[in-house]
Amino acid sequence: MTPQEPLPDAPSLRPGPAPAPASAAPGAAAPPQPVTVSITRRVDRARLPEVTHWVQAGVNLANTYPGFLGSGWVRAHADSDEWHMLYRFADEATLDAWEASDDRADWLYEGRELVEVSRVDRRTGIEGWFDAPQPGEVAAPPRWKQAVTIWLGFFPLSLLFTSLTGWLIPGWHQLWPLATVLITTLCLTPTMTYVLLPFVTRLLQPWLRR
Numbered sequence: 001m002t003p004q005e006p007l008p009d010a011p012s013l014r015p016g017p018a019p020a021p022a023s024a025a026p027g028a029a030a031p032p033q034p035v036t037v038s039i040t041r042r043v044d045r046a047r048l049p050e051v052t053h054w055v056q057a058g059v060n061l062a063n064t065y066p067g068f069l070g071s072g073w074v075r076a077h078a079d080s081d082e083w084h085m086l087y088r089f090a091d092e093a094t095l096d097a098w099e100a101s102d103d104r105a106d107w108l109y110e111g112r113e114l115v116e117v118s119r120v121d122r123r124t125g126i127e128g129w130f131d132a133p134q135p136g137e138v139a140a141p142p143r144w145k146q147a148v149t150i151w152l153g154f155f156p157l158s159l160l161f162t163s164l165t166g167w168l169i170p171g172w173h174q175l176w177p178l179a180t181v182l183i184t185t186l187c188l189t190p191t192m193t194y195v196l197l198p199f200v201t202r203l204l205q206p207w208l209r210r
Contacts, residue, residue, distance in 0.1 A: 032091030033202065034069060039085045040119040047114055054111045055085070061103050062087060067094025083115075141208040149204055153196035157188055 043051050055073065062068050071087035089095035098104060141149075161184060165172045172180065201208065 032093070033205065034088055034090055035092055035095045036086055036088045037095070038119075038121040039117060041083050041085060041115040041117055043081050043083050043115050044113070045079075045081050051083075051111075051114045054107075054114055055083075058104075058107050058111075059087075061107055062098055065089075065094065065098045065101070067091060068098070145208055149200055149208065150192075150197070152204075153192055153200045154188075157191060157196055161188060 059071050062071065067090035069088040069090060071085070073083050073085040075083055089098060165180075165184075
C-alpha cells in the first residue's frame, strides 16, 4: 500500500495558517491560485483508531507548513472502507514544498499498512468552479463570467486552428464534415483544458472573483 497525503478527523474543513493577503497593484499579475488535493483512500476497518490517529497526525504536521489552508474528510456511510480526503495549500509552490518534505515522507511510511490510495486529484483554476463552495471559501464566479472566460479562450484558438488548417491542408473545408469536426475537437479540447483555460483564468482572476 502506498498512502499519500493528510487529512483530518472531522467532516469539516480545518483552517491552517493562511498567508497575509497582498494588496493588488494596478496592472499587477494575478495572485497564485490555491490548490486543492483530493484523495480517495481505502482504510483497514479493523484498525480504525490507528487510522484516525495517523490521519490527524498528518493534519497537524501539514499545519506547520507555510501555505496550508485546511483539510477534511468524509465517508459515504458508517461502514464504508473508503475515506475521501482533501487538503488545500495557497499555491503550487507551497504544496510542492509539503509534498517533497521529509516530514511527509516519514508520515506516509508510518501509515503504509493502514491505508491504500486509490485516487488522487488536484484542482485549480476553472476546475474548482464546479465544486460546491466550502465554508469560508469564496463562491464560484457567476455562470455568465465562466461562459465569457471560456469564449475568450476558445474563439482565438478556433480562429487560429481554422486559418492554419485551411492554409496548410488544401481542400480541408471540402473534407467530410464528421472527419473535420472530429479532428478539430480532438486537437482543441486538450489545448483548451491544459493550456488556454488555466492561462485565461489566471489572467482574469481579479475580475472573476470580484
